[in-house]
Amino acid sequence: MTKNPDRLYELLPLVYRQHDVAQGYPLQALLRVIAEQVNVVEANMDQLYENWFIETCQDWVVPYIGDLIGYQPVHEAGEPGDITTAQGSQRNKILVSRQEVANTIRYRRRKGTLALLELLAHDVARWPARAVEFYRLVGSAQALHHAAHGRTVDLRQGNALDLLATPFTEVGRTVDVRRINSPRRSGWPAVNGVGLFVWRLKSYSVTETPAYCLEQVGPHVYTFSALGNDTPLYNRPQPEPEPTHIAEPLNLPIPIRRRPFEVRVEDNGKKATQASADYYGAGKSLLIWAPDWPRKGAAQPLPNSQIIPADLSNWQYTAPRNFVAVDPELGRILFPANQLPKRGVRVSYQYAFSADMGGGEYSRALSQPVGVVPTQVRGKDELQKALAAWDETSPAFENQPAQAVIEIMDSGVYTLPIRVHLKAEHDLQLRAANGARPIIRLLDYMADRPDAFTVTGEAGSRFTLDGLLVNGRSLQILGPEIDPEAPPDAHPAEDLCRLTIRHSTLVPGWMLDNNCEPKRPNEPSLELINTGAHVHIEHSILGTIQVTADQVRTDPITIHLSDSILDATGSDCDSPACEALGAPGWPLAHAVLTVRRSTVIGKVFVHAIDLAENSIFMSRVRVGRRQRGCMRFCYVAPGSRTPRRYQCQPDLVEQIVTATVPEGPERDQAKEREQLRVRPQFNSTRYGTPTYCQLALTCALEIRRGADDESEMGAFHDLYQPQREANLSARLDEFTPAGMDAGIIFAS
Numbered sequence: 078m079t080k081n082p083d084r085l086y087e088l089l090p091l092v093y094r095q096h097d098v099a100q101g102y103p104l105q106a107l108l109r110v111i112a113e114q115v116n117v118v119e120a121n122m123d124q125l126y127e128n129w130f131i132e133t134c135q136d137w138v139v140p141y142i143g144d145l146i147g148y149q150p151v152h153e154a155g156e157p158g159d160i161t162t163a164q165g166s167q168r169n170k171i172l173v174s175r176q177e178v179a180n181t182i183r184y185r186r187r188k189g190t191l192a193l194l195e196l197l198a199h200d201v202a203r204w205p206a207r208a209v210e211f212y213r214l215v216g217s218a219q220a221l222h223h224a225a226h227g228r229t230v231d232l233r234q235g236n237a238l239d240l241l242a243t244p245f246t247e248v249g250r251t252v253d254v255r256r257i258n259s260p261r262r263s264g265w266p267a268v269n270g271v272g273l274f275v276w277r278l279k280s281y282s283v284t285e286t287p288a289y290c291l292e293q294v295g296p297h298v299y300t301f302s303a304l305g306n307d308t309p310l311y312n313r314p315q316p317e318p319e320p321t322h323i324a325e326p327l328n329l330p331i332p333i334r335r336r337p338f339e340v341r342v343e344d345n346g347k348k349a350t351q352a353s354a355d356y357y358g359a360g361k362s363l364l365i366w367a368p369d370w371p372r373k374g375a376a377q378p379l380p381n382s383q384i385i386p387a388d389l390s391n392w393q394y395t396a397p398r399n400f401v402a403v404d405p406e407l408g409r410i411l412f413p414a415n416q417l418p419k420r421g422v423r424v425s426y427q428y429a430f431s432a433d434m435g436g437g438e439y440s441r442a443l444s445q446p447v448g449v450v451p452t453q454v455r456g457k458d459e460l461q462k463a464l465a466a467w468d469e470t471s472p473a474f475e476n477q478p479a480q481a482v483i484e485i486m487d488s489g490v491y492t493l494p495i496r497v498h499l500k501a502e503h504d505l506q507l508r509a510a511n512g513a514r515p516i517i518r519l520l521d522y523m524a525d526r527p528d529a530f531t532v533t534g535e536a537g538s539r540f541t542l543d544g545l546l547v548n549g550r551s552l553q554i555l556g557p558e559i560d561p562e563a564p565p566d567a568h569p570a571e572d573l574c575r576l577t578i579r580h581s582t583l584v585p586g587w588m589l590d591n592n593c594e595p596k597r598p599n600e601p602s603l604e605l606i607n608t609g610a611h612v613h614i615e616h617s618i619l620g621t622i623q624v625t626a627d628q629v630r631t632d633p634i635t636i637h638l639s640d641s642i643l644d645a646t647g648s649d650c651d652s653p654a655c656e657a658l659g660a661p662g663w664p665l666a667h668a669v670l671t672v673r674r675s676t677v678i679g680k681v682f683v684h685a686i687d688l689a690e691n692s693i694f695m696s697r698v699r700v701g702r703r704q705r706g707c708m709r710f711c712y713v714a715p716g717s718r719t720p721r722r723y724q725c726q727p728d729l730v731e732q733i734v735t736a737t738v739p740e741g742p743e744r745d746q747a748k749e750r751e752q753l754r755v756r757p758q759f760n761s762t763r764y765g766t767p768t769y770c771q772l773a774l775t776c777a778l779e780i781r782r783g784a785d786d787e788s789e790m791g792a793f794h795d796l797y798q799p800q801r802e803a804n805l806s807a808r809l810d811e812f813t814p815a816g817m818d819a820g821i822i823f824a825s
Contacts (some may be wrong), residue, residue, distance in 0.1 A: 085112045131179045136166060143178040154803035155787045164795075168786055171797040172804070176200040189814045192321045194273050197808045202801035204275040205314060207244045207324040207824075211257065211266030216249030236336045244274035244824060245326060257820035258806075271819045273809065277798065278429040278767055278825040280311045280330035281437050283514055285366070286488040288410060288422040291591075294392055297417055299410040301363070301426045303490050303516050304548055306589040306765045308408040309333070311427040313362045327355055330429060331824075332767075333362060333405035339386035352384035352403065363403075363426040365410065367418040371399045387411070429767035429825070431793050434640070435582040435618040436544045437514050438488065444541065444579075446504065451482040453510070457491055467497040467505060474498075482506045485515040485545070492518045495530045499538035499573065509544030519550035529553040529604070534573035541577040548584035551601050551620075556608035573610040578603075578617050585620030585644040585764050593765035595620075598646040605634060605668075612636045618764065621645050621679065622658045624666035633684045637671045642770050642792045644762070645679025645696075655679045655696060665701050674784075674794040676770050678762060686720055691784040693757050693791040710785045715752055726779050727752045755779045757791070767825075774823060 081087075086094070086108040097104040127133040131142050137160050140150065150157075150173055157169045177200045187193045191208050198206035230248050231237060240246045255264025257272055265272050288299040302308045309332040317328050326337065333356055340353045356362045358381060366378045379401060387394045389404035389411055396402040402411040408426070412418055433439045445451075454460045463483045465473040477500055485491070485508070495517065499505055509515050521528055531553045532540050542552070556572040583602035586595020602620030605612065609631055618641065624634065636658075645657040657679030660666040665682050672689040680696040689708040698717040700706075709723040722728055730751040738744040755777040760768035772781055772789055782799045783790045789799060802821060809819040 080112075080116055082109050082112055085115070131175060136160065136170065136175075139175050139178055140173050143173060143181070146178070146181055148173075148178050148181050151804045151807040153807065154800040164786075167795060168788070168797060168800070171800045174201055174203075174804070177804075177808075184808075184812055188812045190321070191271070192323060193812060194271065194809065194819060195324055196320065197812065198273060198275055198805060201808050202275065202805040204277060204801065204805075205324065205329050206273050206275045207329060209244055209272045209274065211270040211272055212268050214246065214248075214250055214266040215252050215268055239334060239336055244272075244822075257818050257822075258809075259820075263820050263822075265820075265822070267818065269817055271813065271817060272822050273805075273819060274822045274824045275805075276330050276825045277771075277796075277823060278330060278431060280313060280427045280429055281439060282313070282425070282427055284425045284438060284488050284512075285423050286425070286514070286516070287490045288365075288424045290422075295414065297396075297412040297414050298392060299412070299422055300591070301408040301410065301424050302428075302765070303518075304584065304589045304765065305591065306593045307591045308428055308765060309767065310363055310405040310408050311429045311767075312356065313360075313427050330427075332429070335386055335388060335404065335406055338403075338405050342382075350385055352381040352386060354381055356405070357381045357384055363405070364424065365401065365403070366423040367401070367412075368420040370412075370418045370420070371416060430769070431771050432796055434580070434616050434642070434792065436509065436546050436580050438512050440511050441544065441580050441616075443508065443511065444506065444543070446480045446482065446506070449480050449482055451484040453484050453486050455486050456489065457493055460485065460491055461493060464495065464497065467499065469496075469498050477503060480504045482508065484508055484510050486510045486513055488514045488516075490516045490518050492520060494519065494528060497532045497540065499532075499534035499540060501535040502537040503534075504539045504541075506541040506543060507545065508541070513544070515545055517545055517547045519547065531555055532573065532576070534610075536571035537574045538572075539575040539577070540573060541579070542581050543577075544580045546582040546584065547602075549587055551587070551604050552578075552583055553604045553606060554608045554610055554612075555606050556610075558607065572608055576610045576612045578612075578614045578619075580616045582618040583620060585618070586646040587620070589765050593763040595646040595764070609634055614641050615639045617641045619643055621656060622666075624658075624660050624668045626660070626663075626667040633667045633669045635669050635671070635687075637673075638675050638677075639673040640792060640795060641675045643675065643677045643679070644764060644770075646764070657681055657696070658683055665699070669706075674792065676791040678770075691788075691790055691794050693780070695757065710783060710790065712755070712757055712780060712783070712790055724785070726755045726783060730755055730779065 083105065086105050128135060128138045134142065154172055157172055160166050160169060180200055184193060191210065194208040195206045198204050237248055241248060250266055253264035253267050255262060257263050257265050257267050257270035286303055288301060289303050289305040290296065291298045291300060291305060300307065301310065312327060312329065312331050312333055314330050315327050317324060338353055338356055339350050341348060341350055358364065364378050368377060369375060383400055385396065385400050385402045387402040387404055389402060389407060389409040394402050394411060396411050396413045398413050398416055433441065452463050454463050465471040466477045468474060479502065497505065517530065519528055519530055529550045529552065530547060533555045534540065554573060554576055585602060586598045587600050588596040590596060601623040603622045604625065606625045607627055612634065614637065643657045645655045657677050658666055659680065659682040665684055668683055669685045669687055670683045671687045672692045674691045676693045678695045681694060681698045683700055685702040685705045686700050686708065687706040689711050691710050693712045694714055697714050698719050700719055703718065703720050706720040707723060708719055708725055710725065712726045713719060713722065715727060731748050734744060734747045734751055738747045757780050758773040758776040760771045760773050763769065770792055772791065781789045784794055787799060788794050788797045805821060813819040
């Protein structure tokens with residue numbers, strides 16, 4: 078709160094203030110200066126008081142309060158870093174969790190209880206979890222006094238069979254003599270073991286977005302995903318009723334299975350099935366709207382009594398009249414073939430991903446220019462009207478504001494061509510509101526020219542794309558045309574100064590098949606044509622970047638990539654077509670690249686790399702100027718031509734082999750084995766799948782803890798998952814009773 082600068086002056090008697098007015102307010106000016114220092118002292122005193130409490134103290138105070146109550150930090154997770162930097166402060170919050178320090182005494186009082194392990198996972202690692210006592214699952218001869226032990230398989234119980242090898246199984250198994258927390262290979266169930274199943278994937282919402290009609294299959298066939306791909310629907314976690322409660326499926330971000338989604342009811346004496354109210358309904362995991370369906374004026378959204386859970390793997394199911402079939406495992410919707418929803422279908426659902434990246438309904442910091450009021454739009458017509466000021470063919474172009482923010486307020490699909498031209502020194506920001514995930518869908522509108530999302534600008538202009546998902550075509554940044562007859566020393570006209578892409582997705586491969594395969598894998602997502610704009614990409618997902626320069630007369634453009642995924646979509650990263658960053662028809666892109674905490678799938682051919690750190694380059698990198706810049710704590714594919722490298726893989730393991738294995742064929746074979754061992758492994762490399770670009774558990778430790786701060790390399794570096802795992806493992810050992818083993822099992 079801003080305090081009154083004249084609060085000391087107003088305490089003076091009126092007679093002194095009257096004399097001060099007569100002399101030109103010198104006393105008021107003096108007391109304003111004194112009041113500024115008084116405010117500083119008061120703010121410092123207030124902060125000192127707040128630093129006595131764990132709930133209100135500053136981040137740097139948390140370890141000191143922890144020391145007062147005997148909190149022991151986990152040195153295996155790493156030592157705290159520099160609190161003056163954003164990266165160091167974020168890491169310190171993981172190493173010394175405020176929630177953990179606040180609840181340390183509470184943990185000690187509840188030591189030995191099963192629910193405490195779940196609470197530890199939440200407070201220490203910020204992972205939802207379910208604790209399972211494995212001795213209850215060990216199959217044994219049943220006795221009347223021990224009927225709770227695991228029982229044998231009943232082949233008539235389909236739901237129990239679906240839950241085999243999951244955290245919710247109740248089927249007995251033979252004992253495993255390996256310890257659950259064995260550093261080599263864990264085993265379960267063990268007689269004295271407790272397994273803590275944790276979920277690393279987060280559940281994200283999509284609210285009232287149009288479903289995608291698969292017309293190639295039929296006009297009655299839809300997918301929940303607006304991109305047309307199959308996506309498993311996830312549960313929206315519900316809070317647990319009390320601290321001692323053991324997490325159930327409804328409390329966790331897990332995919333919805335077909336069996337629990339289905340409930341059996343009786344309607345007029347007839348047995349029927351419908352969607353479970355645990356998952357379907359307002360405020361639940363999914364919901365469907367179909368205006369004027371099955372009859373005009375029908376209640377919306379569709380009630381769960383009209384939803385039939387079904388297996389739609391091959392679209393062989395036939396939906397009864399007045400009912401809709403839904404497959405939650407594939408994210409598919411099927412209407413009756415003779416009863417189509419003529420006014421479209423809208424859906425709300427939950428999907429899963431590893432982190433806040435690529436846009437979505439998660440909260441993110443917005444860049445708001447001072448004094449600019451955002452133009453909030455809903456629907457295609459309002460967006461077109463708002464963009465008219467940047468269309469050179471529109472009468473509103475003459476009144477283009479110098480600074481503007483167009484904010485899309487819903488999660489709709491906007492199918493329209495977008496062409497933006499910015500006047501000199503003008504700034505436009507096209508963004509999604511917090512809590513919205515709009516999609517810009519580009520189609521083949523013009524037969525005689527490309528239909529990309531084009532942006533042009535005059536000298537000093539700036540364009541920002543924030544929180545949007547663009548599919549169907551690429552984003553083109555066009556610079557001024559170069560006159561081929563101009564003298565060699567002539568400089569082209571200045572154009573767009575800066576392009577910023579943040580928390581957005583330019584769909585790799587433009588569009589997706591049902592199995593998340595890209596339909597146009599060789600097409601670029603971002604085209605930089607004859608432009609000198611500085612490109613900044615952060616927390617985004619993109620396909621190939623192409624840099625086109627008709628004549629190289631200027632310095633290379635700069636491209637900054639951070640906390641993002643650059644995916645060339647090729648199944649073979651070494652194929653000639655799999656180029657993540659390059660120039661069509663040229664050996665190298667006329668650009669200088671800076672990469673931080675990113676994953677690059679595909680080849681990188683670029684003029685120079687100023688800096689690459691904590692990143693993964695899955696294919697060969699080739700730069701023109703090796704004497705410029707450096708790469709540190711990165712994975713760089715063998716055979717790359719790069720600037721000098723420091724603490725990179727597989728260089729480090731090759732150096733160890735060189736130092737320990739005698740020269741000869743054995744050394745070469747050992748190097749090949751080490752190169753394959755440390756090559757990053759992902760759970761999925763297809764955009765649209767929940768585990769997209771997530772490092773596999775089988776990935777080498779040199780990659781999973783290979784960053785400069787011992788976190789993982791790649792786009793999900795800032796999740797600090799190795800630190801979370803180390804912290805949680807140490808706390809499990811601390812708060813597990815003697816004679817009992819507790820281990821972490823990653824469920825996602």
